[in-house]
Amino acid sequence: MSAQTWTYLLVGVTFFIYIVIAILSRAGSTKEFYVAGGGINPIANGMATAADWMSAASFLSMAGLIAFMGYSGGQYLMGWTGGYVLLALLLAPYLRKFGKFTVPDFIGERYYSKNARLVALICALFVSFTYVVGQMKGVGVAFARFLNVPFDTGVLIGIGIVFFYAVLGGMKGITYTQVAQFCVLLFAFTVPAIFISLQMTGNPIPQVGFGSKGTDGVYLLEKLNQISVDLGFDAYTSINKGNLVNMFFITAALMFGTAGLPHVIVRFFTVPRVKDARISAGWALLFIAIVYTTAPAVAVFARTNLINTLSETPYSDVPEWFTNWENTGLLTFEDKNNDGKIQYVAEANLNELTVDRDIIVLANPEIANLPPWVIGLVVAGGLAAALSTAAGLLLVISTSISHDLLKNYLRPNISEKGELYAARVAIAVAVVAAGLAGMNPPGFVAQVVALAFGLAASSFFPAIILGIFDKRMNREGAISGMIIGIVFTTSYILYFKPQLGGSGLPEDFWWGISPEGIGTLGMFINFIVAISVSRFTASPPKEVQELTERIRTPRGSETPDATLH
Amino acid sequence: MSKSSTTYWNTNLKYLGVLLLIWFSVSFGCGILFAETLNKFQIGGFPLGFWFAHQGAIYSFVLLIFVYVYLMNKLDKKFDVDEI
Numbered sequence: 293m294s295a296q297t298w299t300y301l302l303v304g305v306t307f308f309i310y311i312v313i314a315i316l317s318r319a320g321s322t323k324e325f326y327v328a329g330g331g332i333n334p335i336a337n338g339m340a341t342a343a344d345w346m347s348a349a350s351f352l353s354m355a356g357l358i359a360f361m362g363y364s365g366g367q368y369l370m371g372w373t374g375g376y377v378l379l380a381l382l383l384a385p386y387l388r389k390f391g392k393f394t395v396p397d398f399i400g401e402r403y404y405s406k407n408a409r410l411v412a413l414i415c416a417l418f419v420s421f422t423y424v425v426g427q428m429k430g431v432g433v434a435f436a437r438f439l440n441v442p443f444d445t446g447v448l449i450g451i452g453i454v455f456f457y458a459v460l461g462g463m464k465g466i467t468y469t470q471v472a473q474f475c476v477l478l479f480a481f482t483v484p485a486i487f488i489s490l491q492m493t494g495n496p497i498p499q500v501g502f503g504s505k506g507t508d509g510v511y512l513l514e515k516l517n518q519i520s521v522d523l524g525f526d527a528y529t530s531i532n533k534g535n536l537v538n539m540f541f542i543t544a545a546l547m548f549g550t551a552g553l554p555h556v557i558v559r560f561f562t563v564p565r566v567k568d569a570r571i572s573a574g575w576a577l578l579f580i581a582i583v584y585t586t587a588p589a590v591a592v593f594a595r596t597n598l599i600n601t602l603s604e605t606p607y608s609d610v611p612e613w614f615t616n617w618e619n620t621g622l623l624t625f626e627d628k629n630n631d632g633k634i635q636y637v638a639e640a641n642l643n644e645l646t647v648d649r650d651i652i653v654l655a656n657p658e659i660a661n662l663p664p665w666v667i668g669l670v671v672a673g674g675l676a677a678a679l680s681t682a683a684g685l686l687l688v689i690s691t692s693i694s695h696d697l698l699k700n701y702l703r704p705n706i707s708e709k710g711e712l713y714a715a716r717v718a719i720a721v722a723v724v725a726a727g728l729a730g731m732n733p734p735g736f737v738a739q740v741v742a743l744a745f746g747l748a749a750s751s752f753f754p755a756i757i758l759g760i761f762d763k764r765m766n767r768e769g770a771i772s773g774m775i776i777g778i779v780f781t782t783s784y785i786l787y788f789k790p791q792l793g794g795s796g797l798p799e800d801f802w803w804g805i806s807p808e809g810i811g812t813l814g815m816f817i818n819f820i821v822a823i824s825v826s827r828f829t830a831s832p833p834k835e836v837q838e839l840t841e842r843i844r845t846p847r848g849s850e851t852p853d854a855t856l857h
Numbered sequence: 858m859s860k861s862s863t864t865y866w867n868t869n870l871k872y873l874g875v876l877l878l879i880w881f882s883v884s885f886g887c888g889i890l891f892a893e894t895l896n897k898f899q900i901g902g903f904p905l906g907f908w909f910a911h912q913g914a915i916y917s918f919v920l921l922i923f924v925y926v927y928l929m930n931k932l933d934k935k936f937d938v939d940e941i
Contacts, residue, residue: 358911363892366910370884373915377880380922381873385929499912503902511902529907531893540889547884565940567930574922581915588911844866845938 298668299439306476306672307453310679313472314457314465322712325462326393326691327561332467334568338575340467341559343474343676344684345372345550345580347423348430350587351477351677356652358591359598362520362528364539365591371543371745373577373584375550380573383551384560386760388569389843393561394688395554395752396696402759403767404836406701411774413696415751416554419744420685420692421726423555427682428730433650434674444731450679451727458683459720466683467562473676478582480673485586488593488660498589516596523603524638528595534804541809548815549745552752555684558691566846594656601659602645603636610634613658622648686726690719743785746811750777754818762823763840769826777818784810865936872928876921883909883917 293301319325332340350372358365390398395416400409428447435446457465482498489501493512506512517527526532532539550556559576560569601611607625617623624646625634636645654674657666694715699706706714751774758765758773785807788796798806805813831837842848887895892906900908933939 363907363910366888366907366914369911370888370914373918374880374884377877377918377921381876381925500901503900503908505902513902513904513907529896529904531896531906533893536889540885543884543889567926567933567940570922570926570929574919574926577922578919581919585912585915841862844869845862845936846933846940847938849940 295664295667298665299671302668302672310469313468314461317461317465317468319462319464324464328464328467332562334572337572339474340470341576342579343470343680347681348678353650355587355590356649359595367539367543371546374547376577378551384569385566386843389566389849403770405767420688424685424726425729427678430678447730455723470680473680476676477673480669484657485590499585502589502592541805541812545746545809545811548749548753552748555688566849594652597659602634622651686722689722693718749811750781750814766826766832768829769822772825773818773822776821777814781814884914888914
């Protein structure tokens with residue numbers, strides 16, 4: 293069977309599974325719709341969290357990004373995993389004990405203020421919506437390349453599937469579908485890596501393989517360092533000293549941002565007990581770590597293979613995959629010196645090959661000559677990653693609207709049935725809106741997805757942490773901290789991001805910190821402002837101080853506290 | 858706050874302090890600030906600083922969470938605040 297047929301088959305089978313799961317796990321109440329009834333097994337929740345977390349970007353783009361960045365790519369690996377330690381230690385257990393449905397719920401009640409809830413709600417909507425549009429675009433790209441359907445049709449199929457199981461099942465349907473999607477994406481990411489690792493080093497474990505000797509008895513990394521230097525690039529493992537401060541800030545922004553992202557936090561409301569929330573974060577990170585420690589191995593294999601296959605190869609002899617990708621425009625060759633061979637070098641005016649980083653994971657099985665079914669598997673995995681993240685984000689959007697805005701702000705007397713109906717309508721509208729935006733993504737979306745972390749770090753993270761660990765923190769402090777933190781971060785980003793119309797130049801970056809890392813500074817500003825303001829204004833009311841004390845111990849989590857309703 | 862719940866909370870904070878210190882050292886420390894120095898050493902084919910940034914920090918993160926869970930479950934029982 294050809295790669296094309298395998299792709300149709302595997303994508304078809306996985307989609308069928310998602311739909312069957314959706315029908316089996318319909319939601320009957322708002323509690324089931326928002327937090328899956330709060331009865332999810334911690335290991336299942338760990339898998340769902342991992343699928344929710346690993347987006348099209350993690351699955352398709354990250355290994356490619358690392359392949360071209362070398363050591364500095366570690367900022368993504370550490371940044372997108374380290375936040376789970378913060379979640380498990382500082383947030384998840386306490387928010388689970390608090391026992392409501394959303395992040396704005398916590399902010400609104402802990403800071404006894406509808407305005408605080410509204411600020412949190414707007415931040416949550418903004419972060420989630422920009423993030424989900426990127427996923428829809430990922431779905432369209434994967435379909436367009438491998439199933440030969442137009443980009444828009446690809447997005448439409450994606451919308452159709454998510455619409456079906458998200459509207460029907462809410463969090464319950466999404467959770468069980470995400471468990472299945474996690475299995476698909478894990479399998480799809482690791483199988484090709486294992487094959488390639490065996491091929492290149494004889495070791496089946498990619499994490500060990502990329503630090504082993506190749507078939508010629510030389511360490512793979514040593515060889516890659518050597519060929520990189522020969523072509524004029526930096527050695528792969530060498531440290532870019534001028535960039536260390538920036539790398540530090542970006543890593544931190546990604547970590548603190550992870551711990552502040554509403555669609556990740558809400559997953560810890562779905563387990564039965566506080567201790568389940570703690571262990572569930574552990575399982576989630578374990579499952580994520582399998583992919584995230586494989587990715588740097590894939591990066592090294594792909595980079596080595598790419599250079600070995602293409603460097604100084606006559607253009608007339610290029611493999612078939614080269615021509616296929618050339619047709620998409622994501623890989624280009626321009627014979628500048630007319631010698632008919634591919635020169636791939638660091639020097640820009642001599643280099644003849646341009647490779648889009650996003651194609652590395654998709655092209656890797658072809659570059660390594662793996663059997664055609666592996667290619668189909670990778671496409672199914674990429675779609676699983678994009679759909680699972682999209683569904684989790686869409687749920688946050690709909691919950692924000694039906695629960696935080698409608699039930700707790702505009703119409704407190706709405707019935708349970710009415711709220712569930714509103715939640716379904718909200719998610720349906722959100723799915724369609726995200727799909728339409730995915731077809732014509734406003735130019736800013738691609739830029740903003742990476743920045744969503746900085747915004748989450750500079751707004752939510754301090755407000756939640758202080759709400760748990762500082763009993764004296766009050767409404768005035770938290771609101772001014774959130775506003776100043778997010779305004780500072782947004783302004784810096786707008787000024788220094790040319791793609792967003794900013795006029796700032798990289799040489800004017802404060803301490804060399806790029807817009808991707810500025811959320812860390814925004815977060816510190818938020819902390820300082822919040823603590824200072826709170827000390828000059830009135831203490832929070834007694835019942836809020838009691839609430840803060842109550843969420844610090846696990847017992848009683850089974851019956852969400854009723855006194856503050 | 859009663860005396861035992863203050864002790865419970867302070868013990869929790871002590872655990873957090875130690876574990877977060879390790880969290881910071883393996884990632885920001887070994888993976889970024891001291892990576893250059895550590896790169897002079899090798900484990901297998903990996904320069905050590907590079908290994909921390911691409912592998913070691915992540916393994917440590919997973920371990921840290923499971924250690925925290927173990928410590929807290931024991932602490933909850935000891936102070937009789939655990940769940941059924």
